[in-house]
Amino acid sequence: MPTEHVPVLAREVVELLSPQPGAIFIDGTIGGGGHARLLWDRIQPNGHLYGFEQDSEAITALGPTPFIVSQTNFVTMQAVCDAWEITGRVQGILLDLGYSSDQLKRGRGFSFRALSEPLDLRMDLSRTTTAADLLNEGTTHMLVELFRNYGELRQPQRLARVIADWRLDHPIATVADLIECVQQAYHTSSSDVLAKVWQACRIAVNDELSTLQTTLAAALTVLSPGGRLAVITFHSLEDRIVKQQFAQWSDTRCTCPPEWPICQCQRQAQVIVLTKHPVLPSTEEQTNNPRSRSAKLRAIKKI
Ligand SMILES: C[S@@+](CC[C@H](N)C(=O)[O-])C[C@H]1O[C@@H](n2cnc3c(N)ncnc32)[C@H](O)[C@@H]1O
Structure with a gap:
């Protein structure tokens, strides 16, 4: 293509x-x-x-x-x-x-408009950890640091707490799942906030x-x-x-x-x-x- x-x-x-x-x-x-x-x-x-x-x-x-x-x-x-x-x-x-x-079109969750895509965000597919893995397995403290340091999000603990609660019931798998967590944490899912969350996850996944x-x-x-x-x-x-x-x-x-x-x-x-x-x-x-x-x-x- x-x-x-x-x-x-x-x-x-x-x-x-x-x-x-x-x-x-x-x-x-x-x-x-x-x-x-x-x-x-x-x-x-x-x-x-x-x-x-x-x-x-x-x-x-x-x-x-x-x-x-x-x-x-x-x-x-x-x-x-x-x-x-x-x-x-x-x-x-x-x-x-x-x-x-x-890369926005490769089905790896790079676009927060592609709701059903898996939350992958790896540029290099030989890496073993996806964004979903990080969000499902990271400690709450790690998630707070990730959103603060890589997304420069205000009140990162709010999103980290929602994610920690969410994954007790079901894993975070798709773009839509993370958007729902953002919505619950900040009562908004504006492009500005989503861009920061996606940036944080992308930076962490790809180091x-x-x-x-x-x-x-x-x-x-x-x-x-x-x-x-x-x-x-x-x-x-x-x-x-x-x-x-x-x-x-x-x-x-x-x-x-x-x-x-x-x-x-x-x-x-x-x-x-x-x-x-x-x-x-x-x-x-x-x-x-x-x-x-x-x-x-x-x-x-x-x-
Ligand atoms: C913004 S695009 C570059 C576009 C390119 N300049 C062009 O004109 O088409 C960034 C590309 O670099 C790759 N990339 C990003 N970070 C990289 C890294 N650390 N090592 C190798 N490739 C990387 C991405 O996979 C992506 O394909």
């Missing part, structure tokens, strides 16, 4: 990554291949594009491509690039985080935040000097990780103990931040592709 995913901030990604003929590029989140194809076209002739995609169904849907795609989580980037013998030679890396429009943190470090190692990394995030938790990591890499403040009379660390910036503020989709893009509304793009250049 052809992809329905429209690449977000496509022109801006190309501008910031500045792909040149003959370059080696990595797309860490191949999805429907939209960004990858744009980058591929610009690194020809003689360019190479390597990809990561953890969803086997996305890779099948992609069909034949000129890219080499690893069916793994991008958290393996360092090891896989070592095996491909491209570490230190990569001129551009893109991470377009989150899920694709195609999204810690893999991002690890992968940013790997990306810096894999890049060649002058190489660029661009990251598109879709919620504030991801954006904060990227923003803080970029700030730390570009920071030149001395880290020596204050009692030392002379600086020994000679700290130097590792990157130049190319986006002082995050790049947001134009009003036109937001209208044409509502999914782009929460996107933020940040980029750096390795020194």
Whole structure:
């Protein structure tokens, strides 16, 4: 089936990554291949594009491509690039985080409008724990932390308590079951609240935040000097990780103990931040592709 995913901030990604003929590029989140194809076209002739995609169904849907795609989580980037013998030679890396429009249609509960779908939320089907497993088996304390830390929900204990009561009678199995719990807990099932609940479950199931943190470090190692990394995030938790990591890499403040009379660390910036503020989709893009509304793009250049 052809992809329905429209690449977000496509022109801006190309501008910031500045792909040149003959370059080696990595797309860490191949999805429907939209960004990858744009980058591929610009690194020809003689360019190479390597990809990561953890969803086997996305890779099948992609069909034949000129890219080499690893069916793994991008958290393996360092090891896989070592095996491909491209570490230190990569001129551009893109991470377009989150899920694709195609994944909303794969029957795994990614859309809270698909009421009868199982509450799965795995991007990588080889993971053993689904969202339903987490909600049915997690302690109430764990659920409170999950909704607080990953969903930034107010009064997360209300939802955790309703879930704990609900599962005494029957397991939470479908999208409709979780919506009913949200309704009981907050007397609303507005899209805003559901989006936070779904975000929390998705982050937990796919371990999204810690893999991002690890992968940013790997990306810096894999890049060649002058190489660029661009990251598109879709919620504030991801954006904060990227923003803080970029700030730390570009920071030149001395880290020596204050009692030392002379600086020994000679700290130097590792990157130049190319986006002082995050790049947001134009009003036109937001209208044409509502999914782009929460996107933020940040980029750096390795020194
Ligand atoms: C927003 S979509 C990318 C869309 C793509 N840029 C395009 O133009 O079609 C994110 C894709 O990355 C994949 N993905 C998300 N996190 C990943 C990770 N940690 N490792 C590998 N793939 C990941 C998802 O399965 C999904 O297919």
